[in-house]
Amino acid sequence: xxxxxxxxxxxxxxxxxxxxxxxxxxxxxxxxxxxxxxxxxxxxxxxxxxxxxxxxxxxxxxxxxxxxxxxxxxxxxxxxxxxxxxxxxxxxxxxxxxxxxxxxxxxxxxxxxxxxxxxxxxxxxxxxxxxxxxxxxxxxxxxxxxxxxxxxxxxxxxxxxxxxxxxxxxxxxxxxxxxxxxxxxxxxxxxxxx
Numbered sequence: 001x002x003x004x005x006x007x008x009x010x011x012x013x014x015x016x017x018x019x020x021x022x023x024x025x026x027x028x029x030x031x032x033x034x035x036x037x038x039x040x041x042x043x044x045x046x047x048x049x050x051x052x053x054x055x056x057x058x059x060x061x062x063x064x065x066x067x068x069x070x071x072x073x074x075x076x077x078x079x080x081x082x083x084x085x086x087x088x089x090x091x092x093x094x095x096x097x098x099x100x101x102x103x104x105x106x107x108x109x110x111x112x113x114x115x116x117x118x119x120x121x122x123x124x125x126x127x128x129x130x131x132x133x134x135x136x137x138x139x140x141x142x143x144x145x146x147x148x149x150x151x152x153x154x155x156x157x158x159x160x161x162x163x164x165x166x167x168x169x170x171x172x173x174x175x176x177x178x179x180x181x182x183x184x185x186x187x188x189x190x191x192x193x194x
Contacts, residue, residue: 051087054079104144108137108155111146117160118146118153131163 028036058076065071111134118130132148137155139145144155 051083054083101144104155105137105139108144108146111158111161112137115162116146116148116158117162117164118148118157119159120153120157129159129164 058080061071061076113133115131115133118132119127120130122128130148130151130153134146134148135150136147137145138147140152145152146155146158147153
């Protein structure tokens with residue numbers, strides 16, 4: 001008997017078809033794979049399954065069950081409840097993110113026309129206090145920003161609304177913030193006699 005007509009074992013066939021598929025897909029472009037019916041995902045996209053994908057998997061499992069191996073409906077219901085909770089939590093997170101962004105932009109808009117002190121690092125790494133009036137607000141690369149003295153600063157760089165008080169070079173004689181006059185640190189008052 002000739003070896004040409006000998007049937008190949010399943011392992012040999014599977015290995016050969018896997019090798020052929022990997023060789024052909026490695027040289028195919030995204031467009032060629034999509035023409036063949038394959039879905040090609042962008043590497044930057046989220047590859048997680050959503051609720052619709054889960055329902056399609058559940059329907060496929062129900063369609064392909066046999067008499068010997070039936071799908072466990074209680075497990076499916078548990079998974080369905082879990083997916084519903086995950087979807088609800090995802091929508092709540094999205095809503096909270098939107099609400100946070102809106103309140104941050106509202107706060108930034110309330111600063112327009114007010115004097116603020118902004119902290120910015122100079123070329124030597126020292127922080128500089130920049131005092132100016134906020135002339136506008138907005139977002140830059142998803143970061144809320146304000147415009148002070150025709151310069152853009154992140155909203156988080158605000159050190160104070162208004163100006164910061166001057167820090168004395170030397171502390172007072174008492175060391176605890178008291179002026180040294182009287183026990184309470186103030187001037188004594190006398191009541192007028194009648």
